[in-house]
Amino acid sequence: MKKFKTALSLILALAMLLACSACGGTQESAQPSAEPTPETVSPSPEAEGIVLTDQAGREVALDAPAETVVSCYYISTYAMIALGAQERVVGLEKKADTRPIYSMAAPELIEKPAVGTMKELDVEAVAALAPELVIMPAALIDYADTLTELGIPVMVVNPEGHDELVEMLTLMGAALGLEENAAALVSYYDEQLAAIEQLGADSEKPSVLMLSNSSYLSAAPATMYQSSLIDAAGGVNAASELEGDYWTELSYEDIIAMSPEVIVIPAGADYTAADVTGDAQLANLPAVQSGAVYQMPSGLEEWDSPIPSGILGCMWLASVLHPDEYSFEDFTADAQEFYRSFYGFELDAALITK
Amino acid sequence: MHTQARSAAVTAACLLTVGALGLVSLCVGSFPLSLSQIMSLLAGQLGGTMEHQVFWQLRFARMCMAAVTGWALGLAGGVYQTVFRNPLASPDLTGVASGASLGAACAIVLGAGTRLEIMAGSFFAGLIALALVLGLVSAARLERTGSYILAGVIISSLCEAGLMLLKTVADPERELAAIEVWTMGSLSAMTADKLPLPALAAALCSAALLLFRRQTLMLSLGSESARGMGLDVPRWRALLLGLTTLMVAAVVSVVGAVAFVGLIAPHIAALLLRRRGGVYLPVCGLVGAAVLLAADLPARLLNLPLSIFTVLMAVPVLAMLLLRGGRDGDA
Numbered sequence: 001m002k003k004f005k006t007a008l009s010l011i012l013a014l015a016m017l018l019a020c021s022a023c024g025g026t027q028e029s030a031q032p033s034a035e036p037t038p039e040t041v042s043p044s045p046e047a048e049g050i051v052l053t054d055q056a057g058r059e060v061a062l063d064a065p066a067e068t069v070v071s072c073y074y075i076s077t078y079a080m081i082a083l084g085a086q087e088r089v090v091g092l093e094k095k096a097d098t099r100p101i102y103s104m105a106a107p108e109l110i111e112k113p114a115v116g117t118m119k120e121l122d123v124e125a126v127a128a129l130a131p132e133l134v135i136m137p138a139a140l141i142d143y144a145d146t147l148t149e150l151g152i153p154v155m156v157v158n159p160e161g162h163d164e165l166v167e168m169l170t171l172m173g174a175a176l177g178l179e180e181n182a183a184a185l186v187s188y189y190d191e192q193l194a195a196i197e198q199l200g201a202d203s204e205k206p207s208v209l210m211l212s213n214s215s216y217l218s219a220a221p222a223t224m225y226q227s228s229l230i231d232a233a234g235g236v237n238a239a240s241e242l243e244g245d246y247w248t249e250l251s252y253e254d255i256i257a258m259s260p261e262v263i264v265i266p267a268g269a270d271y272t273a274a275d276v277t278g279d280a281q282l283a284n285l286p287a288v289q290s291g292a293v294y295q296m297p298s299g300l301e302e303w304d305s306p307i308p309s310g311i312l313g314c315m316w317l318a319s320v321l322h323p324d325e326y327s328f329e330d331f332t333a334d335a336q337e338f339y340r341s342f343y344g345f346e347l348d349a350a351l352i353t354k
Numbered sequence: 355m356h357t358q359a360r361s362a363a364v365t366a367a368c369l370l371t372v373g374a375l376g377l378v379s380l381c382v383g384s385f386p387l388s389l390s391q392i393m394s395l396l397a398g399q400l401g402g403t404m405e406h407q408v409f410w411q412l413r414f415a416r417m418c419m420a421a422v423t424g425w426a427l428g429l430a431g432g433v434y435q436t437v438f439r440n441p442l443a444s445p446d447l448t449g450v451a452s453g454a455s456l457g458a459a460c461a462i463v464l465g466a467g468t469r470l471e472i473m474a475g476s477f478f479a480g481l482i483a484l485a486l487v488l489g490l491v492s493a494a495r496l497e498r499t500g501s502y503i504l505a506g507v508i509i510s511s512l513c514e515a516g517l518m519l520l521k522t523v524a525d526p527e528r529e530l531a532a533i534e535v536w537t538m539g540s541l542s543a544m545t546a547d548k549l550p551l552p553a554l555a556a557a558l559c560s561a562a563l564l565l566f567r568r569q570t571l572m573l574s575l576g577s578e579s580a581r582g583m584g585l586d587v588p589r590w591r592a593l594l595l596g597l598t599t600l601m602v603a604a605v606v607s608v609v610g611a612v613a614f615v616g617l618i619a620p621h622i623a624a625l626l627l628r629r630r631g632g633v634y635l636p637v638c639g640l641v642g643a644a645v646l647l648a649a650d651l652p653a654r655l656l657n658l659p660l661s662i663f664t665v666l667m668a669v670p671v672l673a674m675l676l677l678r679g680g681r682d683g684d685a
């Protein structure tokens with residue numbers, strides 16, 4: 001019995017020790033900030049280098065604009081291209097060869113070392129590239145401190161919506177010494193959004209159902225970026241009553257009850273408009289009856305997401321909803337101009353479809 | 355071969371294997387480190403360089419954690435299989451692994467999902483799962499080994515249901531990805547500062563478990579015989595399971611759930627030793643360490659979860675056991 005009590009006290013002491021160490025000591029990682037903090041993105045005037053607050057609320061200190069960058073996130077890699085800094089990328093996320101925009105705008109990226117996915121980062125591989133800056137998504141934040149301890153500055157980005165995208169571009173512009181390029185992109189967004197706002201002012205807003213990538217029996221609820229895209233383009237989200245903050249499952253009955261006038265299929269969908277229009281259960285929907293089932297161009301970028309070219313998704317939808325005021329030909333010319341001036345390549349008009 | 359000579363030979367071979375795999379794992383990684391650099395680093399040179407940081411902060415810590423995790427899971431598996439007298443017993447049996455997974459998922463989806471929260475969540479949920487199993491068994495007033503297994507299945511299923519619910523509501527890009535990484539186990543985020551806590555827990559729990567191996571063996575003779583020898587069976591069973599759970603929860607909270615190591619290590623140890631006594635428990639731990647070190651080599655080269663490779667290694671062992679079992683009923 002004595003032995004048992006000794007053993008029991010040992011286990012209790014150990015449990016308490018572990019509990020104490022688990023509850024205190026280590027610093028909590030800061031949460032991604034929800035509000036954009038534009039005042040923090042300008043380089044600090046007193047410091048010689050650049051001091052920024054990233055989208056996880058961490059301080060990022062650079063001696064000078066970063067000349068070599070590892071981008072662990074496709075959206076930040078897209079932003080490197082959009083800011084005209086693709087040649088500074090020395091390493092990037094895996095599966096670069098599956099992103100059509102890389103082969104069009106910056107084919108050299110496909111040959112660069114891949115350092116990880118949204119799930120895991122190969123810290124040794126990043127260290128071996130000795131970059132002046134690492135840009136990573138909030139999902140990889142656990143690795144940020146590890147890299148910082150190795151003396152490699154890390155900027156965490158979290159472009160969840162349009163405002164956060166603008167904040168990310170502004171932060172990256174400051175870190176790369178390309179503030180003007182970032183400002184040019186942002187003012188283009190503002191101009192286009194103001195122009196789109198004028199469209200369809202006199203007519204009733206059509207109800208739009210934005211379907212998900214994996215199935216046409218799920219759609220974007222009101223809290224998703226895709227819903228704000230519909231609002232900005234002059235439509236009403238048919239699924240705005242849905243709960244949740246990610247693609248939400250729908251039954252046929254749900255869709256029929258929503259009775260959308262326009263159905264939009266995102267760029268990365270695993271199915272086509274023909275699958276939707278060919279489904280007998282959906283045959284009586286106003287959108288199917290009037291042939292208003294559209295698919296975003298699939299061979300380019302994810303225009304339905306908060307990426308640097310996401311404004312084109314908004315413009316694309318505006319031209320789909322208001323063809324009399326903003327024709328698809330005008331949109332095609334605008335999209336080509338966008339890629340010409342910001343991405344530096346000539347986009348084949350045949351890729352811009354609806 | 356004489357039993358003692360065999361035990362000594364097997365222990366020495368296991369130690370050598372673990373040592374060799376440890377050395378190999380120090381030489382494998384994405385950061386270019388030459389053999390001469392590694393020798394200098396081990397000799398305490400190259401301080402203040404990136405090489406020094408990468409080696410000691412990342413690679414050495416990862417190797418140590420792989421060995422500690424493998425040892426803890428292997429030893430835990432050995433204790434479970436002995437106490438439960440069941441060749442399929444493993445840390446998953448008492449609901450610890452499922453409980454810890456649920457705790458980690460809760461931290462990811464409902465909490466902020468920081469490393470610290472995930473560690474604390476999985477650790478405490480693992481302990482709660484065990485407490486529930488022990489509570490169920492005591493409420494049932496049945497001391498049979500089978501009651502523990504059944505209670506473990508009940509609690510595991512409950513945890514799995516909770517995990518499914520959390521996976522459904524998780525944001526696929528971030529939270530679901532984080533849950534998946536956790537439930538498949540990974541050492542890719544391992545750094546030196548995460549090592550002391552699980553290493554200390556594993557060391558203390560292992561010392562206690564090895565100290566009480568006589569009681570473990572007595573339990574393996576069955577409740578009646580153990581009671582006949584003057585052992586307070588329910589208390590000792592709860593204590594030994596508590597110690598193993600604590601050890602498993604401590605390593606799993608850092609590495610995530612790693613499949614099958616706790617199941618196959620004791621079988622390999624028994625195959626090598628041809629019995630389940632003497633140095634059986636430490637050999638279980640050493641085999642576990644060797645399995646995990648070996649699995650982490652391809653895992654780090656390909657940036658894939660650990661469980662893929664531990665399962666690949668487990669399949670031939672389990673198949674061999676099945677075939678042997680068919681021949682001589684020894685499995």
